[in-house]
Amino acid sequence: MKKKVILYRTLPEAELARLRDAFDVIEFADLKNANQVDFLTELSTADGLIGAGLPLGAQQLDSATQLKAISTISVGTDAFDLDYLSARSIPVMHTPTVLTETTADTIFTLILCTARRAIELDRFVRQGEWTKSVGVEQFGSNVHGKTLGILGMGRIGSAVARRGHHGFGMNIQYYNTSAKPQAEQEFGAKKVSFEELIETSDFICSVLPYTEQTDKLFNKEAFAKMKSSAFFINGGRGKTVDEAALIEALKHNVIKGAGLDVYEKEPLPSSSELIGLDNVVLFPHIGSATHETRYAMAQCAVDNLINALNGDLSQNCANLRQLNQ
Incomplete structure (x- = not known):
């Protein structure tokens, strides 16, 4: 008898077929309040769970x-x-490798768009305001040769550093819990404190995960320490930023601009003051959103x-260390 698996996200047809070949699949591609009871009922007898975008804690999984x-x-x-699931000996598998380069592309797009005011000036042209040669009012800022400070020098941070160093001759410094000798050797990256990074970088780029320690790490005090010419880029997690403090920093030119792909609340509410600000570029959480990468993520998942339910946790297990303790 096949193991029972609950799917709560749409998969490409080929990957859905693979999943069905391996398991008895119960699909909930569009979870709503109306079918939550059915979902939890099916989950009570499931061996596996695959999907994304749904908070699942002890209340749902007990x-x-x-x-x-x-x-x-x-x-x-x-x-x-993860602590709760590890205590129950349940592995959580994820897709950390297949989206690295695509997400780094997105983050560097934010860097370029904010520095050169790409979205703002696109509107300038479309609205018929380009009636003569541009003046200082439309000037942007250089990217090449500037200092790029990266918070979180993991796979994505390293890929951003590679683009900055080799593509734009940027000086790289980073804040991370541990030293990254490879980044230091390949990109000339310098490990610095959080305070030094935000005080001295021209582009402050966060790819930090959300934890108790990073909750609202970027607050009023942090923005006040940044250069008035600095750009803040967030491609990590929205809740690492005190959004109200960022809005005030942008409104009062405490920093020059920001580029965001993640937010405290997603989708970003239409009432957010961020939407009315010209000096911020807003992406709808598209870090990995290309056809190729999203397919690769589904395939990897x-x-x-399949590997986990066959007892193989050698690759992509997010809580492997806790399970082995």
Whole structure:
């Protein structure tokens, strides 16, 4: 008899077919309040769970007594209580490698768009305001040769550093819990404190995960320490930023600009003051959103679940260390 798996996110047809070949699949591609009870009922007898975008904690999973593995179609595991799942010996599989380069592309796009005011000046042209040669009112800022400060020198941070160093001759400095000798050797990256990074960088680029320690790490005090010419870029997690403080910093030119792909609340509410500010570029959380990468993520997530339910946790297990303790 095939193991029972709950799918709560749409998959490409080929990957759905692979999943069905391996398991008895129950689909909830569009979870709403109306089918939450059915979802939890099916989950109570499931061996595996695969999907993304749904917070699942003890309240939802306590009754899933047969659950043996979870596979999330994402690199982030914010939706899960890893300590709780580890205590139950349930591995959480994720997709940390396949989206690295695409997300780094997105982050560097934010850097370029904010520095050269690309979105603002696109509107300038479309609205018929370009009636003569541009003046200082439309000037942007250089990217090449500037100092790029990266918070979180993991896979994505390193990929951003590579683009900055080799592509734009940027000086790289980073803040990370541990030293990254490879980044230091390849990009001339310098490990610095949080305070030194935000005080001396021209571009402050965060790819930090959300934890208790990073909750609203970028607050009023942090923005006040940045250069008035600095740009803040967030491609990590929205809740690492005190959004109200960022809005005030942008409104009063405490910093020059910002580029955001993540927010405290997503989708970004239409009432957010960020929307009315010209000196911020807003992306709708598109870090990995290309056809190729999203397909690769789905493929990786299916592989991860198959491997995990066969007892192989050697790749992409987010809580492997906790499980081995």
